[in-house]
Amino acid sequence: MSHGGDNAGVVGRKKDKVVVCRDLKEKIMPLLYSREDLEVVLWPEDRACERPWLLENIKGAAGVILVLGEKVNTEFLEAAGPNLRAVSTMSVGHEHIDKVEVTKRGIKVGYTPDVLTDAVADISVMLALMASRNVGETIDLVNRGLWPAFSWSPFAFCGPQLSTSTPNATRTVGFLGFGRIAKATLSRLVPFGVTHCVYSSRPTSKPDPVADAKLAKELNIQEVRRVSMDELASQSDVVFVLAPGGAETRHLINEDFLKKMKESAILVNTARGTLVDSDALAKALRERWIWAAGVDVVEGEPNVDQTHPLVKEPKCVVLPHIGSATIETRLAMATLAVKNLLAGLDGKPMPAPLIT
Numbered sequence: 552m553s554h555g556g557d558n559a560g561v562v563g564r565k566k567d568k569v570v571v572c573r574d575l576k577e578k579i580m581p582l583l584y585s586r587e588d589l590e591v592v593l594w595p596e597d598r599a600c601e602r603p604w605l606l607e608n609i610k611g612a613a614g615v616i617l618v619l620g621e622k623v624n625t626e627f628l629e630a631a632g633p634n635l636r637a638v639s640t641m642s643v644g645h646e647h648i649d650k651v652e653v654t655k656r657g658i659k660v661g662y663t664p665d666v667l668t669d670a671v672a673d674i675s676v677m678l679a680l681m682a683s684r685n686v687g688e689t690i691d692l693v694n695r696g697l698w699p700a701f702s703w704s705p706f707a708f709c710g711p712q713l714s715t716s717t718p719n720a721t722r723t724v725g726f727l728g729f730g731r732i733a734k735a736t737l738s739r740l741v742p743f744g745v746t747h748c749v750y751s752s753r754p755t756s757k758p759d760p761v762a763d764a765k766l767a768k769e770l771n772i773q774e775v776r777r778v779s780m781d782e783l784a785s786q787s788d789v790v791f792v793l794a795p796g797g798a799e800t801r802h803l804i805n806e807d808f809l810k811k812m813k814e815s816a817i818l819v820n821t822a823r824g825t826l827v828d829s830d831a832l833a834k835a836l837r838e839r840w841i842w843a844a845g846v847d848v849v850e851g852e853p854n855v856d857q858t859h860p861l862v863k864e865p866k867c868v869v870l871p872h873i874g875s876a877t878i879e880t881r882l883a884m885a886t887l888a889v890k891n892l893l894a895g896l897d898g899k900p901m902p903a904p905l906i907t
């Protein structure tokens with residue numbers, strides 16, 4: 552669907568074509584349609600944009616708004632040609648963008664950090680609770696009409712309790728990756744009685760014990776401490792995976808890590824499926840190395856069906872990548888994506904630049 556057309560409304564100057572890979576709906580699209588200097592080409596369906604359509608329509612475009620599934624690689628950039636000057640991804644993750652190729656061509660890239668922090672932190676806590684309290688398995692029983700066979704019974708469906716108000720009890724939460732979403736998740740867990748936070752970060756980042764102590768003081772917990780992967784595994788009651796995806800972090804959560812976790816521990820992944828070896832996690836759950844898992848992302852998504860090792864596993868709650876799916880957050884992401892694009896096209900600084 553094309554909105555604008557050659558030269559309509561702009562005398563003597565060819566319009567800049569912008570391709571929009573998802574319909575951003577009536578609250579957001581007018582921000583683009585109101586620009587008389589743009590020809591907006593919109594993928595017309597409410598599903599993932601087909602690659603051949605994108606490669607055909609990106610030809611000669613000046614800008615594009617896309618989402619996680621759309622790879623910005625050499626094939627894409629060559630199809631676009633030299634007019635392309637702004638790429639805007641409606642995501643905080645950017646492993647679908649070949650940064651080297653984009654930089655070589657002088658193309659600006661914007662993304663949508665911060666605006667989804669709260670939504671993803673919320674769902675991270677939710678998954679920790681759902682996994683520990685057997686929500687996946689028990690909802691399934693109810694939906695299959697099996698409640699009568701499981702009348703209330705003293706120890707049925709019990710799981711480890713995340714919260715505690717018992718004096719001197721400890722609760723340690725662990726984070727693989729300690730950025731904005733991890734810190735927002737931690738702060739939500741403080742009222743649950745969390746006493747300790749351990750985290751692992753990329754080896755190239757500098758440890759900052761002073762900042763850690765300051766954060767612990769602000770949150771009124773006993774400690775925030777950077778640890779090795781082994782300590783992260785062995786000390787955490789819940790491990791939250793919140794690091795970026797990509798080749799560098801692939802399968803950081805593997806058999807070796809899972810074997811070192813507590814038997815009562817929960818693993819939550821709300822970052823990228825590739826960080827967790829699905830077969831290893833399924834084995835860890837089946838063989839009870841850990842208690843349960845909750846994941847919003849899995850390897851191979853979105854092509855995931857009932858045969859996926861984690862979907863088959865009753866102790867794993869699997870959600871279809873809905874971490875940022877609140878109305879408020881998606882509107883904020885879409886608005887920021889459009890603002891990034893327009894700033895990039897207008898030669899102004901993007902509000903949330905990834906590559907300038």
Ligand SMILES: O=C(O)C(=O)CO
Pocket residue numbers: 619641642643644645667872873874875876
């Ligand atoms: O923005 C991202 O990177 C997402 O995964 C969307 O929730």
